Amino acid sequence: VRSGPVRSLELLRLSDLATGCVVVLGLDALLWTLAGFLLVQSECASSSSLLAWLWTFRVLSWVLLHSVVQVVSPVKECPALKRWVATLCLVTPVYESLKAMVPLSQAHNAAVPDPGKVILAALASCLACLLWEWVFTGDGRARGDATARALLMRAMRYSAPDYLHLGAAFLFLTLTAVCETYMPYYIGKVVDILSHKYEYSTFMWAIVCMGLFSLGSSLFGGLRGGMFMCSLCRMNKRVRHMLFQSLMKQDISFFEENKPGSLSSRLISDTDKMGRSVAMNLNVLLRSVVKTVGMLWFMLGLSWQLTGLTCLEMPLLALLQNSYNSYSQLQDSQAETKELASEIIFTMKTVRSFNAEENEWRRYQGSLEKTRQIRHRKGIYSATHLLLRRMVTLGLKVLMLLQGRQLIASNLLSMGNLLSFILYQKDMVTNMRQLVYIYGDMLNTVTASVKVFQLLDRKPKMKEVGHLAPPNLEGKINFCNVSFFYPSRPDILALKGVTFEVHAGKMTALVGPSGGGKSSCVNLLERFYEASEGEVLLDGEPIHQYQHQYLHRKMAMVSQDPVLFSGSVRHNIEYGQPGCSMDMVEDAARRANAHNFICKLEQGYATDVGECGGQLSAGEKQCIAIARALVCQPLILILDEATSSMDINTQHAVQDVLAGKEGQTVLVVAHRLQTVEKADHIIFLQDGEVVEQGTHQQLMESRGQYHRLREEPKSCPRMSETKL
Numbered sequence: 001v002r003s004g005p006v007r008s009l010e011l012l013r014l015s016d017l018a019t020g021c022v023v024v025l026g027l028d029a030l031l032w033t034l035a036g037f038l039l040v041q042s043e044c045a046s047s048s049s050l051l052a053w054l055w056t057f058r059v060l061s062w063v064l065l066h067s068v069v070q071v072v073s074p075v076k077e078c079p080a081l082k083r084w085v086a087t088l089c090l091v092t093p094v095y096e097s098l099k100a101m102v103p104l105s106q107a108h109n110a111a112v113p114d115p116g117k118v119i120l121a122a123l124a125s126c127l128a129c130l131l132w133e134w135v136f137t138g139d140g141r142a143r144g145d146a147t148a149r150a151l152l153m154r155a156m157r158y159s160a161p162d163y164l165h166l167g168a169a170f171l172f173l174t175l176t177a178v179c180e181t182y183m184p185y186y187i188g189k190v191v192d193i194l195s196h197k198y199e200y201s202t203f204m205w206a207i208v209c210m211g212l213f214s215l216g217s218s219l220f221g222g223l224r225g226g227m228f229m230c231s232l233c234r235m236n237k238r239v240r241h242m243l244f245q246s247l248m249k250q251d252i253s254f255f256e257e258n259k260p261g262s263l264s265s266r267l268i269s270d271t272d273k274m275g276r277s278v279a280m281n282l283n284v285l286l287r288s289v290v291k292t293v294g295m296l297w298f299m300l301g302l303s304w305q306l307t308g309l310t311c312l313e314m315p316l317l318a319l320l321q322n323s324y325n326s327y328s329q330l331q332d333s334q335a336e337t338k339e340l341a342s343e344i345i346f347t348m349k350t351v352r353s354f355n356a357e358e359n360e361w362r363r364y365q366g367s368l369e370k371t372r373q374i375r376h377r378k379g380i381y382s383a384t385h386l387l388l389r390r391m392v393t394l395g396l397k398v399l400m401l402l403q404g405r406q407l408i409a410s411n412l413l414s415m416g417n418l419l420s421f422i423l424y425q426k427d428m429v430t431n432m433r434q435l436v437y438i439y440g441d442m443l444n445t446v447t448a449s450v451k452v453f454q455l456l457d458r459k460p461k462m463k464e465v466g467h468l469a470p471p472n473l474e475g476k477i478n479f480c481n482v483s484f485f486y487p488s489r490p491d492i493l494a495l496k497g498v499t500f501e502v503h504a505g506k507m508t509a510l511v512g513p514s515g516g517g518k519s520s521c522v523n524l525l526e527r528f529y530e531a532s533e534g535e536v537l538l539d540g541e542p543i544h545q546y547q548h549q550y551l552h553r554k555m556a557m558v559s560q561d562p563v564l565f566s567g568s569v570r571h572n573i574e575y576g577q578p579g580c581s582m583d584m585v586e587d588a589a590r591r592a593n594a595h596n597f598i599c600k601l602e603q604g605y606a607t608d609v610g611e612c613g614g615q616l617s618a619g620e621k622q623c624i625a626i627a628r629a630l631v632c633q634p635l636i637l638i639l640d641e642a643t644s645s646m647d648i649n650t651q652h653a654v655q656d657v658l659a660g661k662e663g664q665t666v667l668v669v670a671h672r673l674q675t676v677e678k679a680d681h682i683i684f685l686q687d688g689e690v691v692e693q694g695t696h697q698q699l700m701e702s703r704g705q706y707h708r709l710r711e712e713p714k715s716c717p718r719m720s721e722t723k724l
């Protein structure tokens with residue numbers, strides 16, 4: 001919504017522009033009249049000298065009108081007005097020169113064209129400039145469209161590497177359009193030959209030409225389509241790759257804010273639409289433009305009066321098309337419905353266990369109903385739009401036939417020429433309609449590009465990663481007065497000035513009630529998020545100054561609910577260390593107590609674990625996740641409730657292995673306090689603060705929160721009983 005002052009400024013600017021236009025048109029009319037008086041129709045002069053005179057006169061008019069615009073017009077610095085003055089002055093000499101080149105036109109035989117042509121030239125220049133400002137500059141329409149145009153241009157720039165394909169496509173397109181443009185001309189010629197004096201050779205020549213142009217248009221048309229399709233596929237692949245790279249760099253909070261469904265839709269359907277908006281629509285747009293220009297040339301050669309009538313249809317169609325636009329609304333609603341369906345299907349177990357099928361069914365029905373209503377509205381708009389469009393076309397056709405009859409009666413047009421003109425006009429209208437439609441469609445499909453560009457341009461909010469990669473690392477971690485909130489909940493501090501040390505080569509445990517901040521510490525250590533205050537140090541250096549690959553080679557984490565990827569057990573274990581030997585995989589699996597159950601699987605290490613490891617139990621998944629961490633031989637091992645789903649024997653076996661490695665720093669997050677007794681250091685976190693820390697012995701002796709929780713766990717309401 002534009003504010004009042006901005007709108008009044010725009011209106012003022014428009015009224016200034018209108019004044020400038022009126023001044024220029026008035027002066028131009030005066031110049032034409034003067035020229036008419038000074039140079040009375042000179043029939044005797046040659047057409048080339050008359051053209052030279054016309055060019056001189058119009059160039060001088062341009063200089064004069066341009067100066068007038070500079071000095072007199074209220075909008076002195078308006079480039080649009082200057083562009084229009086240049087077009088107005090040059091359109092007539094350009095038209096007359098082109099017309100002189102067209103074989104079937106009569107030679108120019110007057111110094112000053114008749115008033116009808118002068119008025120048509122003024123109208124054409126106005127229309128051309130309005131179209132130019134509307135399409136290529138921000139002056140013509142609302143700012144939203146200007147943005148869409150900029151986006152469209154950007155989408156086109158992504159096609160730049162395919163310039164060879166696009167160049168070839170454009171060449172074939174031009175050849176197709178030229179062939180198609182000549183066809184009606186030769187059809188008219190054949191009719192004239194048949195209806196007047198029949199000559200075998202001229203007739204055959206016209207037929208051969210028609211055949212050749214028809215063959216050419218089919219051949220070049222096919223090649224053009226193929227080239228555009230090829231560049232579309234290449235562009236799709238390129239943009240998807242770039243988008244995926246950009247997604248991989250984003251911070252974790254971004255993935256929390258954006259649902260997987262909408263991100264994958266961005267990656268697949270939006271990139272596809274963006275490609276279509278460029279390659280496919282550009283194909284049709286260019287074809288229509290080239291054909292329209294070619295046909296206009298021929299049509300002007302046949303009759304300027306009939307051409308004027310045909311051209312009237314363009315702005316009328318554009319006006320109608322403008323009011324017919326609800327595509328993006330439909331798109332959004334369809335995306336919402338799709339999102340909802342995938343969410344319900346994904347959470348089917350929960351839905352079933354809470355007997356919520358009916359609720360979800362109703363929710364989905366509501367979403368479907370919303371889409372239906374939008375479709376319904378669009379249908380009504382579409383029908384009205386079609387009716388009005390047909391009425392405009394029919395009205396203009398009737399006017400054209402009446403005018404054509406008059407021209408034939410006054411011997412200004414032959415029957416064959418009228419037939420050619422009608423064929424051109426039919427094609428021309430289709431072209432113009434396509435032009436208007438395609439432009440609107442390009443602006444609409446470009447809204448899909450907005451989302452793609454937003455993702456491509458998004459810079460991760462994390463600090464720049466550093467370059468530290470020391471050959472020797474001790475593995476000492478320090479949290480120095482760290483405060484932190486999650487970007488999705490900026491009003492609640494998850495950590496409040498937390499300070500503690502994780503000693504190198506020792507086992508440290510983070511314990512405390514739910515929501516205390518244990519996982520938040522791990523998240524900061526893994527650099528999933530950035531601390532809002534304070535610093536996390538590794539061997540005395542801020543953790544963000546370490547190289548990303550180096551850091552994650554030295555540090556491995558196993559979370560409570562590990563994610564496995566569809567593929568074999570081996571693929572999942574060697575995930576962090578691709579290409580490692582089978583011995584290393586088996587060794588890691590043995591230490592994680594996974595080897596035995598893996599051997600019992602149908603295909604051993606080659607068994608597929610299913611989507612997200614769905615074919616394994618939660619405890620088995622944890623064992624494989626631990627093996628995956630161990631295969632990397634990390635210096636720092638982080639275990640966030642990593643053994644919570646295992647049976648007690650497996651848990652003890654794994655914990656002994658995990659605690660036993662010399663020189664390895666182990667950070668354990670645990671709810672079961674029995675499991676951390678052996679830790680060298682225990683830190684108790686509650687409500688985002690370090691409440692107490694020490695060895696198990698020290699904490700039991702101090703009889704604080706740790707002691708309370710250990711001795712009487714039920715007194716702590718937020719500590720879930722199952723976990724204890």
Ligand SMILES: Nc1ncnc2c1ncn2[C@@H]1O[C@H](COP(=O)(O)OP(=O)(O)OP(=O)(O)O)[C@@H](O)[C@H]1O
Nearest residue numbers: 256486488489494513514515516517518519520521
């Ligand atoms: N992704 C998130 N977005 C917003 N807030 C979060 C997020 N994860 C955790 N929190 C909030 O941060 C606070 C600390 O949570 P955290 O997960 O660190 O606790 P925890 O001690 O690990 O709990 P638990 O033992 O239940 O895993 C809680 O208030 C929690 O609601």
